[in-house]
Amino acid sequence: MTDESLKAVVLLSGGLDSATTAAIARERQFGVYALSFRYGQRHEVETAAARRVAESLGVVRHVEQTIDLRCFGGSALTGAIDVPKSTAGPPAAGGIPPTYVPARNTIFLAFALAYAEAIGSRDIFIGVSAVDYSGYPDCRPEFIAAFEHLANLATKIGVERGGIAIHAPLMSLSKADIIRQGLRLGVDYSFTHSCYDPDTQGRACGLCDSCHLRRRGFAEAGVPDPTVYAAPPLGA
Amino acid sequence: MTDESLKAVVLLSGGLDSATTAAIARERQFGVYALSFRYGQRHEVETAAARRVAESLGVVRHVEQTIDLRCFGGSALTGAIDVPKSTAGPPAAGGIPPTYVPARNTIFLAFALAYAEAIGSRDIFIGVSAVDYSGYPDCRPEFIAAFEHLANLATKIGVERGGIAIHAPLMSLSKADIIRQGLRLGVDYSFTHSCYDPDTQGRACGLCDSCHLRRRGFAEAGVPDPTVYAAPPLGA
Numbered sequence: 001m002t003d004e005s006l007k008a009v010v011l012l013s014g015g016l017d018s019a020t021t022a023a024i025a026r027e028r029q030f031g032v033y034a035l036s037f038r039y040g041q042r043h044e045v046e047t048a049a050a051r052r053v054a055e056s057l058g059v060v061r062h063v064e065q066t067i068d069l070r071c072f073g074g075s076a077l078t079g080a081i082d083v084p085k086s087t088a089g090p091p092a093a094g095g096i097p098p099t100y101v102p103a104r105n106t107i108f109l110a111f112a113l114a115y116a117e118a119i120g121s122r123d124i125f126i127g128v129s130a131v132d133y134s135g136y137p138d139c140r141p142e143f144i145a146a147f148e149h150l151a152n153l154a155t156k157i158g159v160e161r162g163g164i165a166i167h168a169p170l171m172s173l174s175k176a177d178i179i180r181q182g183l184r185l186g187v188d189y190s191f192t193h194s195c196y197d198p199d200t201q202g203r204a205c206g207l208c209d210s211c212h213l214r215r216r217g218f219a220e221a222g223v224p225d226p227t228v229y230a231a232p233p234l235g236a
Numbered sequence: 237m238t239d240e241s242l243k244a245v246v247l248l249s250g251g252l253d254s255a256t257t258a259a260i261a262r263e264r265q266f267g268v269y270a271l272s273f274r275y276g277q278r279h280e281v282e283t284a285a286a287r288r289v290a291e292s293l294g295v296v297r298h299v300e301q302t303i304d305l306r307c308f309g310g311s312a313l314t315g316a317i318d319v320p321k322s323t324a325g326p327p328a329a330g331g332i333p334p335t336y337v338p339a340r341n342t343i344f345l346a347f348a349l350a351y352a353e354a355i356g357s358r359d360i361f362i363g364v365s366a367v368d369y370s371g372y373p374d375c376r377p378e379f380i381a382a383f384e385h386l387a388n389l390a391t392k393i394g395v396e397r398g399g400i401a402i403h404a405p406l407m408s409l410s411k412a413d414i415i416r417q418g419l420r421l422g423v424d425y426s427f428t429h430s431c432y433d434p435d436t437q438g439r440a441c442g443l444c445d446s447c448h449l450r451r452r453g454f455a456e457a458g459v460p461d462p463t464v465y466a467a468p469p470l471g472a
Contacts, residue, residue, distance in 0.1 A: 063307050067347075071299050072354035102353035103346055106390045110339055110346040111303075117338035118308035137395045146389050150382040154342045159373045 007121035008167075009033045009112045012062070014049030016192045016214060017170055020182035021127035022057050024169045027185055032059040033119060035112055039104075040070040045202045049193035056191055065111055069101060085197070085207035087231075105138035109147050109166065117157045122164045124151075129170040129178065144168045175217025183223060190226035199230050206231030243357035244403075245269045245348045248298070250285030252428045252450060253406055256418035257363035258293050260405045263421055266359060268295040271351055273344060275337075276306040281438045285429035292427050301347055305337060321433070321443035323467075341374035345383050345402065353393045358400045360387075365406045365414065380404045411453025419459060426462035435466050442467030 008030035010022045025032050036050040047064065054062040105128065112124045128139040137143065148166040152158035170178050182189065194214040195204035204211050206229035215233060218225035244266035246258045261268050272286040283300065290298040341364065348360045364375040373379065384402040388394035406414050418425065430450040431440035440447050442465030451469060454461035 065304060065307070067303060068301060069350060071301070072351045100392055101350075103350035103391055106349055106386065107343070107346040110343040113342055114305060114337075114339035115308045137392060138390045140389070143386070143389045146382070146386040150342065150379070150386050153376070153379045153382050154374045155339055156336055156373060 007031050007033060007060075007116075007119055008123040008125055009035055009116045009119075009121055010059075010125040011108050011112055011127065012036050012050050012054060012059075013127075014046045014051075014053055014192060015127070015194050015210075016175075016182070016189060016217070017127035017129060017178060018050075019053045019057070019127075019187050019189070019192045020178050020185070021125050021169060022053065022059065023182055023185035023187045025123075025125045025167070026057060030123060030125075032057065033115060033121065034059045034062040035108075035115055036062065036064045037108060037111075038064060038066040039101075040068060045193050045195075045198045048202075049191060052191040056188055063115065067107065069104070069107075072102065085205065086209075086212070087207060100136055103138070105136075105143070106147070109151075113151050113155060113164070116164070117155050120157070122157060122161070123167060124165070125167045125169065127170050128168050129173055129175075131172060131174045141168070141171055144171070174220070175213050176220035179217050179221040179223065183221075188226075194227075203228050203230045205229070206233070243267050243269060243296075243352075243355055244359040244361055245271055245352045245355075245357055246295075246361040247344050247348055247363065248272050248286050248290060248295075249363075250282045250287075250289055250428060251363070251430050251446075252411075252418070252425060252453070253363035253365060253414060254286075255289045255293070255363075255423050255425070255428045256414050256421070257361050257405060258289065258295065259418055259421035259423045261359075261361045261403070262293060266361075268293065269351060269355060269357065270295045270298040271344075271348055272298065272300045273347075274300060274302040275340075276304060281429050281431075281434045284438075285427060288427040292424055299351065303343065305340070305343075308338065321441065322445075322448070323443060336372055339374070341372075341379070342383070345387075349387050349391060349400070352400070353391050356393070358393060358397070359403060360401070361403045361405070363406050364404050365409055365411075367408060367410045367413075377404070377407055380407070410456070411449050412456035415453050415457040415459065419457075424462075430463075439464050439466045441465070442469070 008025045010025050010032050012018045012022055012034040022032055034054045038047055116124055130140050144166050151164040158164045194210045196208040196210050197205045204227050244261045246261050246268050248254045248258055248270040258268050270290045274283055352360055366376050380402050387400040394400045430446045432444040432446050433441045440463050
């Protein structure tokens with residue numbers, strides 16, 4: 001095993017998925033170099049969660065990159081439109097939801113690639129899943145494969161030494177499966193944050209798509225959900 | 237011709253190549269949406285040049301994105317190592333030069349893709365050339381093709397309507413050819429800036445790879461070079 005194979009760049013949003021992904025990278029013997037973004041979110045809650053998760057997992061280093069996606073135009077997550085809410089449960093499959101942020105994962109992976117090359121790593125982890133929330137085009141396996149191909153053409157380390165890998169270990173897992181994996185690896189989900197629209201005290205709304213998926217994931221996994229929601233569970 | 241086909245996002249560094257590229261996009265009847273980056277360059281000269289060029293070409297809009305590439309680690313253009321200088325003329329071909337910035341064009345194109353999607357454009361222009369300065373892996377035609385493939389998988393506009401194009405109109409042109417094209421299209425090269433290491437008055441050093449290529453380009457094109465260099469031309 002070479003030195004390079006021991007370092008992994010992990011995209012860390014502070015959500016349930018990326019926390020689990022970081023724990024999986026750690027289990028695979030990688031030193032975790034976490035990368036988070038401040039990109040004009042409505043809330044600071046997400047970046048605070050990323051810091052708590054990074055610390056609790058004992059990452060080697062945690063870098064925050066500030067970028068401005070608001071200057072280009074609208075999406076719910078950058079503050080330009082309202083987050084859709086529903087008391088009817090998780091979103092139905094099909095179509096690209098309004099919470100989609102243009103080219104977000106392409107931008108995140110591009111920075112991860114720069115970080116990986118700078119530290120001599122050839123392994124990048126991203127916590128996307130095509131099972132729950134397949135509406136985003138940049139969460140699909142074909143997107144990840146295309147980025148991996150690009151990465152090996154785009155960089156000195158890819159051209160000269162080859163073998164940059166984009167790992168998406170959650171790709172085929174449901175939210176319940178992700179939670180089961182994470183609990184096995186010691187992830188403390190009380191540190192994570194999923195809600196698109198938390199209140200002023202940082203509590204999850206309980207009504208956005210992300211809250212519905214999270215709540216259902218814990219229910220299906222049959223384990224307690226440590227999240228404090230502002231709205232009661234469905235049917236309560 | 238649809239509305240989308242009339243808007244193009246053009247990566248604009250303020251250098252000779254990107255100014256020519258923007259002029260080519262304009263000639264092809266696109267409204268130009270220019271995108272520049274402040275990324276921890278040693279100098280503000282480059283961003284000032286980008287503004288002058290954008291204004292002189294009459295772009296529709298010019299957005300500047302500030303990103304931090306220094307937090308990841310070293311490259312000459314981000315301030316961590318010295319810019320190589322020589323009195324022996326342009327660099328020889330072969331190898332990736334130390335001025336290479338990890339994943340830079342991948343990051344730039346990722347932001348251009350977000351911008352394009354936000355404004356409903358399906359055309360992105362980048363002024364890379366594989367002729368002079370083919371040492372950078374992310375200036376090659378196979379890199380551009382791989383990014384175009386990625387772009388059509390990564391975005392709502394690519395998936396739903398298809399046909400995002402990454403234009404690299406300078407790819408097969410020498411520096412002299414680029415200058416001839418630009419002059420034909422009315423580019424004022426006195427507004428542009430190429431030097432990797434200008435002095436405190438913003439004058440080009442005349443000794444870095446970029447200065448050598450620029451100076452040789454004007455000489456080969458047989459037109460006056462409007463650049464003020466701190467060092468005299470070779471053999472003077």
